[in-house]
Amino acid sequence: MSTTEPRSDKRPVTDWETDWDHTDPAWVANPYPIWESLRSACPVAHTERFGGAWLPVTHDAIHAISYDTEHFTSRSVVVSELRPGDNDLPAPIGIAPPITSDPPFHADARRLLLPAFGPKVIAGYESFTRDLCRELLDAVADRDIVDAAVDYAQDIPLRVIVKMLGFPQSDAEVFRRFIHMILEAVDVPAEERMNEREGGELDAYLDARIAEHLAEPRDDLTSFLLQAELGGEKLHPDHVRGTMVLLLVAGIDTTWSAIGASLLHLATHADDRRRLVDDPSLLDTAVEEFLRVYAPVTMARMVAHDFEFEGCPFKAGDWVLLPFPAANRDPAMFPEADKVLIDRAENRHAAFGLGIHRCLGSNLARMELRIAIEEWLARYPDFELDDPSRVTFSAGQVRGPRRIPVRVR
Amino acid sequence: MRITVDSERCQGHNRCYAIAPELFDVDDLGYATATGDGAVPDDLADKARLAVANCPEHAIAIVEEA
Known part of the structure; x- marks a missing residue:
């Protein structure tokens, strides 16, 4: 399951300036008006939830924090009830x-x-990705209604990263569960999440794959990591496992969100869909515009030591949410920021972050997004959303549609 | 017209290389460099300006020469 219904036992947000919550149903349903009103009211909002967290919403502030690795640490990048403990590796x-x-x-x-x-x-990996897209479309070729998220988008990044790591394609379902647990279950109480983590199922799975690759090196990303050296020494298997977890967590629901959001846009904007079908040369700018306007990923930092930021008393250990999707909608940075212009030529978007933590997989994500749209439109130049009430969005720091029922004929 | 890439600012977003592969190359790590001496032929001037305008890190500059 990839859909998370926000927990109903949490107090609904009534004041976004002083009590924001990115897992609140209103944010999950439509965060854009929230950011817009905060932008003019108080560009850095605060909440006591999650043990204390800040929320900048302007491009300027998000840009500044992304670059400031002195005052902000990346030791924890997902805001949740679970704060990094003594057992976690320190910065x-x-x-x-x-x-x-x-x-x-x-x-x-x-x-x-x-x-x-x-x-x-x-x-x-383009030809693998293209074949995969066609295979997924073939599998539902006899249907009138296809779920562009479940039947298509979610499998693409999952199976490409599984391919890159050299794991069996049949293990893809294992990973879907973990991604859901780690990134979408932010509102599950800390103890519960800790218990799940300590179950160690994912670690055990990855350790088994690492052992296989140590015994018999292959031409894949797992063997690449195991042979890589840091400071003249091979990576510790724990480092390799941590990196694999990162690639799985960071590389999958992010890209499936971007693919899904783009297809949802095309399912609900027939003019853009026809324009793109008639003139495929628009695909490059369209992809960047979809990335800007539907940017899936919000990151976070922790304040490293007390200091004042834009008049706010940031304290060591406070979370700072970094909503790149909000930066991308800031009218001070982008003319007609809330409009989707698939031929927008100047588009300095921050969908992949800014500064030293620029998304490592951005080239991969962009390639998958472009090919996924291309192959979908080649198969279904005409399609439309079947039932808007059945579209659901993920909660948490990766925003994207998880159900997109579209009528393809 | 000449383009320069500030290697301190470039974070490997790869937007310039996607827009104007004639003017930019990327190294094995994905960081951008200007091809050749960075000279921009007249017919690629618009592409050079687009590369500048799409760099999220403001890493590319155009140097107008007399």
Whole structure:
């Protein structure tokens, strides 16, 4: 299951400036008006929930915090009831390097992963991705109603990363469960989440794959990681496992959200759909515009030490939510920020973050998004949303449609 | 017209290389460099400006030469 209904036992938000909650049903349903009103009222909102957290909503503030690795640490990047404890690796390494790492360790941990995700390497997965998209479409070819999220979008990044890691394609379902648990269950009480984590099922699975690859190296990302060196030494298997968790968590529901949101847009905007079908040269700008306006990923930081930011008393250990989707809708940065202009030529969006933590998989995500749209439109130049009331969105820091029933004939 | 890429600012978003592969290349880590000496032929001037305008890190500059 990938759909999370926000828990009904939480107090609904009535004041977004002083008591915000990104798991509130109103935010999950439509966060954009919330950010818009905060932008003019108080550009950095606060909440006592989650043990104390801040919420900047302007492009300027989000940009500044992204660049400020002195006052903000990445040791925990998901705001939840579960604060990093003594058992978690401390900064600068963090639990899933390099996303949870700070300088100076971050640069080395990132550099060893970058070669596997450069644009020229990622181009090598295009034909696998294209075949996969066609296979998924073939599997539902006899249906009049297809769920663009469940039957299509969610399988694409999942199966591409499973392919890259060299794991059996048949294990894809295992990962879906973990992604749901880690990223969508932010409102599950800390103790419950800790228990699930300590179950260790994912760690055991990954350790088994690591052992297989150590015994018999292959030409895949797992063997690449096991052979990579940091400071003249091979990575510790725990580091490799942490990195795999990161790739799985960061690489899957994010991209499926972007694919789903783009297809949902095309299912509800016949003019854009026809324009794109008639003129495929618009695909490049359309992809960037979908990434801007439907950016799925919100990150977070923790305040490293007390200081004042835009007049707010940030205290060490406070969470800071970094809603890149809000930065992308800031009218101070983007003219007609709330409009989808598929030929928008100047689009300095922050969908993949800003600064040293720029999404490592951005080239992969962009490739998958472009091919997923291309192949879908090649199969179904005409389609429309079947039942708007059945569209659901994920809760948590990755926003995207989880049910998109569309009529394809 | 000439383009320069500030390697301190570039974070490998790869927008410039996607827009103007004639003017930019990326290294093995995905960081951008200007091709050749960065000179921009007249017919690629618009692409160069688009690359500048789409860089999320403001890492690309255009140097107008006399």
